[in-house]
Amino acid sequence: MYVSHLTLHDFRSYPSLELPLEPGVNVFVGRNGQGKTNLVEAIDYLSRLASHRVASDAPLVRAGADQAVVRAAVVRDGRTAVLEIELNPGRANRARINRSVLPRTRDLVGLVRTVVFSPEDLSLVKGDPSERRRFLDDLMVLRTPRLAGTKADYERVLKQRNTLLKQARAKGGSRRVEQEITDTLVVWDEHLARAGAEIMAARFALVDDLRPHLGAAYAAVARGADREAADLVLQPSFELGVVLPEPDPLEGAFRAGLEERRREELDRGLTLIGPHRDELALSLGVADGLRLPVKGYASHGESWSFALALKLASHELLRSDGDDPILVLDDVFAELDTERRLQLAEMVADAEQVLVTAAVPGDVPEILAGTRYAVAGGEVTRG
Template sequence: MEAIGYLATLSSFRGAPSDALVRSGASSAIVRAEGEREGRQLLIEAEIAATGRGRVQVNKQKLARTRDLLGALRVSVFAPDDLELVKGGPAERRRYLDDALVARRPAFDSLRSDLDRILRQRNALLKQAGGRLSPEVEATLMVWDAKFIETGEALADARYELVQELGPALDLAYSQVAGRPVPVTVSYDAPWREQGLAAALEAARRDELRRGVSLVGPHRDDLVLHLDQLPSRTHASQGEQRSLALSLRLGAHRVVTDATGSPPILLLDDVFSELDPDRSAALLEHLPPGQTVLSSAAGLPPGASPELVLRVSNATIRPE
């Protein structure tokens, strides 16, 4: 399952660095998948290097850039730690939004990468300034500010538009998973957008120089969730938070499907171990159509009707 996810995103959805996916003592690992897309056979291969950069190819054609693989295979991952989307910090929710944007439009990944690079350079300059705005620092900061404003506002605009589409899908998904209609509201929290990023940076200049870090921008924004008009992070029960986390994944899956015209592969990574029987049954009942891969350490949940069951034991895979 992790291999399927890697071919879709070029990263482990479990958070492991790429070199940790290579067997100890080996120089590289190969992940290969055969499938069909729009009636065409598809062979995707990725080499994960223990050191240095790996390589990827599609139908035996090497890709000039590894990121060109994005979009060839799309997945929606449901995992036990999805609860952090609701009760964790803003970084988890920002990544959730950005991953959905990349799944809808793979070219968005370059925008995200550009922002990360610009932020690193800008933060390094602020730290180097040591609290003083010399003419040299000011001139260089103006250059990075211009890049940050252009890229940051484009990223925030894309996230905001996604959240507007996500709202109805999330509301529907929660009522299905919870088994009852409960109002769910979602909003994109970016206080700087009202005045614009340029004005916000100017207002924060002194504090940024003093602290040596970028204090405003899309890297500090959040996705705010309310359940029945109350903040879900602090007021929802554990069960409600789990239902909301599942609903976030289902909602994003539907938004991506609507945008691309084809459903991503659903990867359910042992999620039923964290759900009570009612929520497990509701999730199975309302899984969207398409290919689903389910892993479970405790056996299949009631109601599952798989076409194929594989058992993994002692590094051996065998059909049942």
């Protein structure tokens, strides 16, 4: 899978751009602020319908414009499809395939697959649990696009349930009022547990599938490390006991957990358990056979290696599913020492398409020479 042509209209700093791309390595070189990352961000947005840099769509539309368009010709198994997203801040976005409008924008997700590694990815190791949940869910949806709908359903029900809990807290009062609210909560619990259990089951399966790839990637990046050194474990926000990590038993455990925490949730006006509270625990083995959390114990170099290994493992997992995803290395070489640069370059050189951004040409190892583009003042020139 690779992008053969990228078209931008009023996306970020580009009023208009037509950019042919090649399979293999494509390197965009230019000083900071010239628009290198905007190019790879556009392709990644087509993959996930989200930016790896900002939380909303508004910053993606060029100042003064009403909408932005990202269009890419994607080659897969020798056939080309044109994918397009029209960004309309404050209104519904529109997605197209080969100029035909899709009934739902999210139907575009997963038709082109990307794995992005950027300096911000250090937050996977050092940041809040929400960063790790987002990492899991992005990968989960890329593998199984229909789960984008399940995740949207869960978030909708969670928002409505939290609103009800806040209203209950504000009203306080009589047994009758509390019973009415509890009766309504039971209905929302069923919807929340059904969608939440499906998300949790997919996360458990994903972690199991990702683990061997993570071990191999960490051993390659941190030379001398054992394949068993790096590990990850999904830690649910409620007690599972002996429940199997499958939708039906998870749904029952989730509903039981909600019932058990009912009083506390009414007092606090908040849903206290569920996939939105899960943690992805990352750990490294040490000499005595103990496992220590990466956050708080790993050195800066080990943290970088772990974050890099997570993204490389994601790439290998998607590749093992049958598609070679587009790998984006956004300004990462400047953050790595010489040895890690070479290790990373060796590991990704055979990917079907690699998109690299760099401020200095010398930061990119020779093995990733590929096709070079100069980016300056909103202009992208090849050579």
